[in-house]
Amino acid sequence: MTARAVHVRSGQGAGGSWELAYASPHPRLRPGVISYRGIRLAMDRPRRRLETPIGASTLLLGFEGPVRISRAGQATDTLVSVYCGPTTTPAVGEHGGRVSGVEVLLTPWAAFTLFGTPQHELVNRTVDPDTLPHALGSPLGELSAALAALPGWAERFELLDDVFSQWWKAGTPGSERVARAWSVLVRTGGAIPVPRLAEEVGWSVRQLENRFREQIGLGPKAAARVLRLQRARRLLARGQTAAETAALCGFYDQAHLSGEFKAMTGCTPKEFSQARQAPGPVSPAADRLSGEATSLVLPARPADWSGPDAHFSKTRRAG
Template sequence: MAASTVHTRSGQGPGGSWEFAMGSPHPRLRPGVMSYRGIRLALDRPRRRLETPIGAATLLLGFDQPVRISRTGRSPDTLVSVYCAPTTMPAVGEHGGRMSGIEVLLTPWAAFTLFGTPQHELVNRTVDPDELPHALATSVGELAAALAALPGWEERFGLLDEVFARWWAAGTPSSERVARAWALLVRTGGSIPVPRLAEEVGWSVRHLENRFREQIGLGPKAAARVLRLQRARRLLADGQSAAETAALCGFYDQAHLSGEFKAMTGYTPREFAQARQGPVAVSPAADRLSGEATSLVLPVRPNDWSVPGAHFSKTWRVG
């Protein structure tokens, strides 16, 4: 399959260099495989980022150094390649300043097809994708090594197209009705009521909930919460007021928006916007979804970071 056009953004400064490469999967793989994002960071200090819930599953194919991912109430996971199912919880990712790999965003039902694992078993967890009970001819670790050996992002994305097409053909078929229900939720920004969603696909509410837990991970109500928050973040980032955003996204009022925002990110909308413009600002290219504020760069205390293989000086301070 021919590789798509790759758009690359890079920069260099006193703190080091960064590069992000965006590519679209082959049309044969869409909409299940949503996007490819190549990442190469060579920073002079560790980096700690908060990632907010989004309406996608995430597969990170790491090339070298590990990342450590923490969630409230769970022990941190230190992995080179990572799979994260949809979640209603924020996660904090940390690395020693050097990181490279490819982040693949998947619709949750496509992740079910590729990995054959009931998604409710993976909600609010971070796992090594090679520990999932799939029967793939090529392991994720082998795929990551093959990608790292290629000379450029275009070749890497082309290889991903080929491998995902093979995995897709051998995978567990997902339900067309689940995919249709998910598309309706996405198109309405999570505002369609669950009974109407069930009616649209010809299922009872209970059956819809059961199939969503299997192939999406979250139930339809929780998935709708994530998608409403996703739309709200996008509108707020575009300059919409909190009151207007609450009305447009189906929240009862501004207080309801603020409460949901804090429950799923740890910040109110105002706090989140202020943190995005803080001493360590986020490059728009670093956000996981184009045109949406999904991430925060957090302060790091050097003694808190102890991932094996990370090398950095302990004499710096943030800001």
């Protein structure tokens, strides 16, 4: 078995107990498979979070407890395991207090290879992973059950390495130029102009747009928006002012930053920063990307978790 560093954080108190385990995928899977995170929550009440768009696809292989996901203008999904491709809109995720599983972050082009599904079909959607085809054919529910049966996080992450390696070898080959273009976008925080990006990989803008639609889901301009806002959230969380952040991230001005921020998170930069700093219920930090500001804890519903959904516009603010 390959030696790996697994970092575990846990806690227990009046509100219940929690455990988070973090590890990097095997080097042969990187940079396509970004990270593994094990989750075990046994809380005394429901938990709700607002999740903002990030430059990654998310696969949650659940062991216990469903997660309910709401996105403006869409039907609510209640699933134990979840796949979410690239998004440009926020979502609210909630659960009854007990949930466990492994969350895998993938670059969108790696998700295309593993699942073989044109990524534009999955943009701004949440789906049951069992509905996604993959090269070896068995339902992902079987993988979730196999992971749950193992004694610890290290063994679970080792199994994921083995399974993803098999899928990768048998999967749909992606374009090296798409992967390179995505890497450039990430490295520049979405600041590179699309024509220059196309020139960088030797394609026309139309070719780049078509390949991004297939293997990333978002077009290069939309992908750049997400990555630019992701960098802005990171800078704001580190104490940069909105004016400084707008200039550093390539927004026209502070108003442009605020408009983009609200469109993709549901709140202004000031509201987001204040909500991140506001005291809330005792629970572990659950940002999907290490060192990134990707989520907000939302107030618990006054009604039981099984009750009807409130409209997204009523829940998008926290604090």
